[in-house]
Each structure stands twice: as C-alpha cells, then as structure tokens.
Amino acid sequence: MDLFIVISGFVVLLSAWDRRPRAFVVSRIVRLYPAFWIAVTVVVVMPASMPTAGITAVSSRFTPTGKPRNQRHQVTNLHK
Structure with a gap:
C-alpha cells in the first residue's frame, strides 16, 4: 500500500509539473468530477432498481x- 501511495504522489507531481496551480486544479476537476457523479448515480440507482x-x-x-x-x-x- 505504501508503494501505491508513493507512485500515486509521483504521478500527481508529474501531472502538475510546468503548470500553474489554477490550471492543475481545473484539469483535476475536469478529469475527476464526471467520474464522481457517475459513481454517485450508480450507487443511488442500482439499489432502487433491484x-x-x-x-x-x-x-x-x-x-x-x-x-x-x-x-x-x-x-x-x-x-x-
């Protein structure tokens, strides 16, 4: 687990390299926000439909x- 956290932190650092903080935050939101809402929708809809x-x-x-x-x-x- 520790190795995963280290690799994950390294990948996040590389994705932030040569970017302004605002551009980094916007890119993270654009990439993660849709997946978050898809997961929320699945969690809410699946039990209701079963x-x-x-x-x-x-x-x-x-x-x-x-x-x-x-x-x-x-x-x-x-x-x-």
Whole structure:
C-alpha cells in the first residue's frame, strides 16, 4: 500500500509539473468530477432498481446485535 501511495504522489507531481496551480486544479476537476457523479448515480440507482431480495432482505430481519428479531417471541413461547 505504501508503494501505491508513493507512485500515486509521483504521478500527481508529474501531472502538475510546468503548470500553474489554477490550471492543475481545473484539469483535476475536469478529469475527476464526471467520474464522481457517475459513481454517485450508480450507487443511488442500482439499489432502487433491484428487487428486495438478497442482502437487504436478510439484514432487515436482524437487530443491531445480530440476533433475529423474532427470537424474543420464540423465548416467550417456550415459557408458556
């Protein structure tokens, strides 16, 4: 991971070389901003277009403790 950060910093430095700060910032925004909005759109549209099966349905049956919600009912039924 450290090597990736070093290489990434080196690449960013090379892309800023011989540019004014404003030109560098504009080029970064033009390159990164559209990809950001595409990613946001995918994250918002994909779950909305999927059926309510799979992970969402499974996780909605559990409480934050990880125990099934109907476990309390099972325990009270055992005492009857």
